[in-house]
Amino acid sequence: MANQKEKLFSNFPPVSTEEWMAKITADLKGADFEKKLVWRTNEGFNVNPFYRNEDIEGLNTLESLPGVFPYVRGTKKDNDWYTRQDINVIDFKAANAKALDVLNKGITSLSFAIKSEEVTADNIKTLLKDICPEAVELNFSTCHKKSVELTKIVADYYKELDVDVMKCFGSINYDAFKPLLKKGRDCGDWVEQAATIVKASASLPRFRVLSVNAHLTSDGGAYIYQELGYALANGNQLLSKLIEAGLDAALVAKKIKFNFGISGNYFMEIAKFRAARWLWAEIVDAYQPLCNHDCPNKSEGGICRCAAKIYTHAQTSMFNKTIYDAHVNLLRTQTEAMSATLAGVNSLTVRPFDETYKESDDFSERIARNQQLLLKEECHFDKVTDPSAGSYYIENLTVSIAEQAWKLFLEVDELGFYDALKANTVQTAVKASANNRVKALATRREVLLGTNQYPNFTEVAASKIMKETSGCGCGCSSEGAPYEALPADRLATSYEELRLATEKSGKTPTVFMLTIGNLGMRLARSQFSANFFGCAGYKIVDNLGFDTVEAGVKAAREKKADIIVLCSSDDEYATFAPEAYNLVKGKEIFVVAGAPACTEELKAQGIENFVNVKSNVLETLKSFSSKLGI
Structure with a gap:
């Protein structure tokens, strides 16, 4: 078996870095290696497309x-x-019962979030009843103003139990x-x-x-x-x-x-x-x-x-x-x-x-x-x-x-x-980073599946939202605070606000894909456009294709479309786009999917709306929602 392995590896002689680079350069066909394959991270350093043993030589x-x-x-x-589970303590007996239950389901660490006004010795005893502190990591958090008192209560409780404190692991989240x-x-x-x-x-x-x-x-x-x-x-x-x-x-x-x-x-x-x-x-x-x-x-x-x-x-x-x-x-x-x-x-x-x-x-x-x-x-x-x-x-x-x-x-x-x-x-630096990531999400340089790419068109969420913010858990107000706080929004917040506005408006705009001409291009652009407008929660009506622009516009009106998106090839847009635009006559919002070479000529004829990979998805959708009265 050893001989077979030696023979196997002898069939694959080592390849030098120079040989790899020569092959990559050839496959790039003149494209810049640094621009195409080297990733500049948000952390401020470059990541190469491949690494070899020589790249780790000398690393401490x-x-x-x-x-x-x-x-x-x-x-x-x-x-x-x-394996930790966090428990937000509302009722101490209920929290204790829950803790005992999850300890039988694989949990080895518990974290209890306790309201500041409920930090008392009796409540801690109730909370930790029948929980062996030598067998589970116990963690506690409360308002920082009450952390000292909580620490003293927990220390006294352990002393009263007479446990081996060297076997007791945990924390107070001060x-x-x-x-x-x-x-x-x-x-x-x-x-x-x-x-x-x-x-x-x-x-x-x-x-x-x-x-x-x-x-x-x-x-x-x-x-x-x-x-x-x-x-x-x-x-x-x-x-x-x-x-x-x-x-x-x-x-x-x-x-x-x-x-x-x-x-x-x-x-x-x-x-x-x-x-x-x-x-x-x-x-x-x-x-x-x-x-x-x-x-x-x-x-x-x-x-x-x-x-x-x-x-x-x-x-x-x-x-x-x-x-x-x-x-x-x-x-x-x-x-x-x-x-x-x-x-x-x-x-x-x-x-x-x-x-x-x-x-x-x-x-x-x-x-x-x-x-x-x-x-x-x-x-x-x-x-x-x-x-x-x-x-x-x-x-x-x-x-x-x-x-x-x-x-x-x-x-x-x-x-x-x-x-x-x-x-x-x-706070300012973190806010700048968060804003940069939000901008990247808006332009799809950063992707959140289901949010800014491949959304579930038919999903509604307004009815399932039962809390607005998580808060900090201490009840202290930030009103009139002299310093900046860290950003509170999630990455998807702006997209979700846009989509929730569509839901709450009581009217769901219909986006009709007027697909015509070159089969491959019209299908690709209709799929792109469906994902684009679906991010705002609009209703998408896709089609296999029309023989004439007139037939497409007629079908769009039968579906009571609010937005008509022309999906075709760059070469055909010079003919199809003006024809469709003149038939629409401002009754619906007319959009061209793509960035054809004739864009400036089309704009000169009054066509204003284009969606493509360079579009700021979020801002573009906001403008459409504004035009539609949402």
Whole structure:
């Protein structure tokens, strides 16, 4: 068998990079390689169409092993992660019953969101009744003003239970900068409050009580390098200020938890988590935290290597989720979950697919749980640590994202994350990125299936929307706030507002495809136009073709068309377009599908409307809706 393999490989001699480039150049037939095949990312670096072994020579990331500083390949030697479900606590007995139920369905981590006015010792006892804190990761969040009180109550509860606290993992989601990020309000004396909460959690050494909620910037529309760069600046601000306040560096580092979002950029997200472990380890190591325990994981100088291990929770993004064609959200969350788990996160929340328009129900929560369980039980993602290691592509992505995020970190850290927020630097940058992505969606340079490409023409959604916004959960108002908050809209918001306006108008415009002439071109353009106008929720009437323009216009009027779209070839438009335009005579909106060479001649004859691949889909549809009185 070995001889057969040797013979097989001998039939395929190695191909050099020069030979690959020669073949690619020949196939491009004179087209520019850089323009055609090299991808300029939103993160500010280029991605080549192929990578080879020589592209990873000399990369520091290749020298790392799982569980070994600087932890590029993972902070642990296995790839198990906590399967988490978030529970919004309305009724404490009901929340407890739900928690006990889902713990029997594969969940190993729970997160409870509690209203500030309901943070009491009795409520916590009710909430955690019959839940063994040594067997499940427990996480809590409330308004930041009540986080210290919540921490003390949880610490007292664990003490009363007399459990082994070294087996109890969890977190208190105290985010010192959330008021600024979400509401544009100052954090007050956050250093004192953060120090107090660290001290209050002293009896819970495995509890992380200082949160870096990077998912807020991700959900706001930030690019991947921005999410990571700002997260590092956030974490370093906590670390440096609390050390200045007299707290031990190793203690503070072990109290910080990073909560990341996961976008749909599959390979880059894998690289992001790898880069995050690496960069955070270097930041913590710069403080030279001393190890105060008899631990094998320390340097010769007694520097604590455990403190440099980042603790990452990940949750699927909300920014790219949609109301229309919402089941596509399942595909999005599944690839996002794959990115995070392959990258080696500590815990993961897959958000239910219907969260964009209603409170999740038993069905959507069950599906979300099972998405993680499938990755464990059927795909065995928990059995392989950092499978992307050595990948020419992902290793290069890891280094490139690390470089961009580090550059941003240094820029923000020079001012300080807190001061950068008060200067609106972070919010303005994230808003600019979100706006760029919205523009890309409007012109279809970025695609959301079912929203700006291949919409479900007949779907209606107004009746299923049961909530407008998710809010921040603390009840604090942003009215009159002195600082900017992060953007709150999702990527699809503008499209959805346009389509909902069509639904609520009580009149659905009819778009008629007047297909004529060249068979291939008319079919291609009618399909393009149907997808184009379907994004606004218009009724689409397609056709196989007409022998004459007059017959097409007549059929359109029989269907009571509001818009007539002429679909033919560029050569035939010079004849067909003026004829159709004169027959329409302004009774319907007349549109030409394409950008023919005779466009200027057609415009000179009064034809105004053209749709093609260069059109701004969103703005064009808004103008049509305005003309139709929607």
